[in-house]
Amino acid sequence: MKTVRGALPAVRELQAAAVPAVPAVPVPVSPAASGQWWDASFAAPRRCALPPRATALDVVGGFFEYYAAFEFERLCVCPWLGAPLAKEAFAEARRAPPELRRYRDHVVAGRVMPLRHATPLVVQDPFEHNVNVASAIGARFAAEIRSLIRFAADAYAAGKADGHRQFLRTILTRRPPPLDHRGPPQFRLHVYPRMVVTLVDPDWKSTVRKIVFTIFEKMLHIKLGKVEEHLDSDGKKEKYSGTLTKTVWKRRPFSAYHALSDLDFEERQARITEDILKLDEQMWNIEFHLVLTFRHAPDRAMITIALHAGDKVGFRNFGKFFVTMMQSWLTVLLKQHARPAQVPDVTSVDDSDVEDDKPYNDTVISMVIKNSTLDKQEN
Secondary structure, eight states, rough: HHHHHHHHHHHHHHHTTTTTTSSSOOOOHHHHSSOOSOOOOOOOOOOSSOTTTTOOHHHHHHHHHHHHHHOTTTTBTTTTTTTTTEEGGGSGGOOOGGHHHHHHHHHHTTSOOOOSSSOOBBBBBBSSTTTTTTTTHHHHHHHHHHHHHHHHHHHHHHHHTTTTTTTHHHHOOOOOOOOOOOSOOOOHHHHHOHTTTBSSOOOOOHHHEEEHHHIIIIIIIOOOOEEEEETTTEEEEEEEEEEEEEETTTTTHHHHHHOOOOOHHHHHHHHHHHHHHHHOOOOOOOOOEEEEEETTTTTTEEEEEEEEEEEEHHHHHHHHHHHHHHHHHHHHHTTTTTTTOOOGGGGOOOTTTTSSOOOOOTOOOOOOOOOOHHHHHHH
């Protein structure tokens, strides 16, 4: 705080004098002498945007107001240019705009590494243009920083009537409400290694994918659309989108009606869903993402659904159905693609040798249903 207090008077005088916000001070640096590939010259000078008689509080308040509206998702802070710059300008060095010609030339020549522009906050070093000084700030910390900036901007705006008497006291002694860092509700199922090795088809991933589509599109009448696909050294991730329009998880009244029918398992569940779609009057518009994660050594898969948009309560109810009844559905359908009498029942699966790829947030419910049968879950 002492450093800030010492700097503000000088900033105020510079503002009042209407000098360039970023002065052009050519200070060439020899690569041979410094070991760096940059010089310290600034870009073309830019005039200050604040009025000539701006006070120290105006400078501080203007800073918070400017960055409260800053599009950090799309833009990076570029002190060297004295203006924001789109992150995509750093996506490919060869196509960098003319104002980044030094950066482009050094990166293309292999003298320096590209700037890390895919982080939550991007603040370009004004001297070494390939350095993002905010690259170590993660998504959670970045959200807290932005929350504090918005809080300070609101306090500054609220204090204009009384000359900002309480502005500094407010931002130094109070804090905004804590952020809820929990992600959207997620639920998951596992296809464990001991289940994979029983499958007849060597292309076990296609079998698991086919079963997932059978459950969602045929048995639940939920159309899945592919969103993206990602490959890495350990496996593959496929993301799909779907929409819940009816309470397909409320199957008890209809299960009893179809219990004595001569339909096979898939047809019976599809018929129950059709009855729900016809008779249930409650409408939903719950958009969710389904992620299929395939991993190797050992071969295994994980099926995750996450809320994208819509009612959280309704999605949680569907999620509970997903990790209970659909676990048995998965086992039943796997048996149809396995060697005879080799598919372990849900109750006998041991996952102690399998680690989750990543920790999930508090809203995740991951379970293996034990001592349950298909009849119990349908009724």
